[in-house]
Amino acid sequence: MPDDMREWGKMLLTYKFALDEVSTKLNILNEELHFIQNYNPIEHMKTRIKSPESIRDKLLRKGMDVTIENAKAHIRDIAGIRVICSFSTDIYRMLEMISKQHDVDVLEVKDYVASPKPNGYQSLHLNIRIPVFLTDHLEHVPVEIQIRTIAMDFWASLEHKIYYKFNEQVPGEIGSQLKEAADLIASLDERMFSLNEQVQKYRTDEV
Numbered sequence: 001m002p003d004d005m006r007e008w009g010k011m012l013l014t015y016k017f018a019l020d021e022v023s024t025k026l027n028i029l030n031e032e033l034h035f036i037q038n039y040n041p042i043e044h045m046k047t048r049i050k051s052p053e054s055i056r057d058k059l060l061r062k063g064m065d066v067t068i069e070n071a072k073a074h075i076r077d078i079a080g081i082r083v084i085c086s087f088s089t090d091i092y093r094m095l096e097m098i099s100k101q102h103d104v105d106v107l108e109v110k111d112y113v114a115s116p117k118p119n120g121y122q123s124l125h126l127n128i129r130i131p132v133f134l135t136d137h138l139e140h141v142p143v144e145i146q147i148r149t150i151a152m153d154f155w156a157s158l159e160h161k162i163y164y165k166f167n168e169q170v171p172g173e174i175g176s177q178l179k180e181a182a183d184l185i186a187s188l189d190e191r192m193f194s195l196n197e198q199v200q201k202y203r204t205d206e207v
Contacts, residue, residue: 008052011068015079017132018141019047022081025104029097041090043150046082050075076107076127077144084153087193088113091124091147098126098145105129107142113152119175120182121156123148151185151192 023045030042050058055075056066064070071078085091091113099106110125126145131138148156159178162170170178 007068011071012049012052012078014132014134014139015049015141015143017134018130018143019049019079019081021130021132022128022143022145023047025098025101026081026083026094029094041085041087041093043084043086045084048080048082050078050080076142079141080144080146082153083145083147085147085149087196088149088189089193091149094147095124095126098128103131105140113148116182116186118179119159120179120185121159122152122182122186123156149189151189155182155185 030040034040055071058075059066059070083094098104106128108127113122113124116122124147129140129142132141
């Protein structure tokens, strides 16, 4: 393997370690809440590392040279984790708990739940930086966390497939229908949350 490829591989391995750290933190929070409250806010999680090709393309789109230094300095989503929750309230609960971790540095929060994108996309994007202890030094590595409900994830996954099927140029009529579907998804989320609140009330009354 050429030296430069070894360096890229070493860098990506560091981002994988950062993802491992974040995944462990989230699993601990989820298991602790289950023990304390018999409730798991996290349904499931999915991690990913950008490929060298994807990193290269993003740097070129930004008009930058393809270097490890530029990748570290200008791309915050090389390491990403998607956290799927049951209800929208769980999204903000997870945000609060993650932000309170003493070794987590919150770089940016983009709330597309409170303010959805024009196409209807909803999710909370949290950019953090987390320490990774290597054999001979410490690195603070950025990780992007996307937190959304099951319903939001269902819509986003299908929208992503449609988006690329049309080579990023979605016809207006289909775009309008996607937006309508997003509104229905938001309404469904609210209804399911309301039902859950009623269930909790019945359980409390029974006690």
